[in-house]
Amino acid sequence: MRPIVEVAAEKLDIPADYVLPYGHYKAKISLDYIASLGGRHDGNLILVTAITPTPAGEGKTTTTVGLGDASIISARRRSSACASRALAPALA
Numbered sequence: 001m002r003p004i005v006e007v008a009a010e011k012l013d014i015p016a017d018y019v020l021p022y023g024h025y026k027a028k029i030s031l032d033y034i035a036s037l038g039g040r041h042d043g044n045l046i047l048v049t050a051i052t053p054t055p056a057g058e059g060k061t062t063t064t065v066g067l068g069d070a071s072i073i074s075a076r077r078r079s080s081a082c083a084s085r086a087l088a089p090a091l092a
Helices: 004-012 031-036 060-074
Strands: 019-021 027-029
Touching (some): 004 019, 004 027
Antiparallel strands (some): 019 027
16 A cells, blocks of 8 residues: 555645645645635535445445546546445545
8 A cells, every 4th residue: 555645646636745644544635735726626526325235235335436446537636535434534
């Protein structure tokens, strides 16, 4: 696994000064950086919700990760976030 500061810089063009690491693999993004994006076009948001998994056993996390991986084809920068009581918040 690569350090989150490196991933943020290379994949999302977020300067290291704005990445607040919590260990090697998770981080928060500074509100100053988010405020600096005010003039840019908004991105897209896809929410994945479900009560039960599909008959094949695929649940919300599997669907979210699949959508995130598929978006690489159509977008230069993308990120996926999963929040679950079982997983704790995670950014991929």
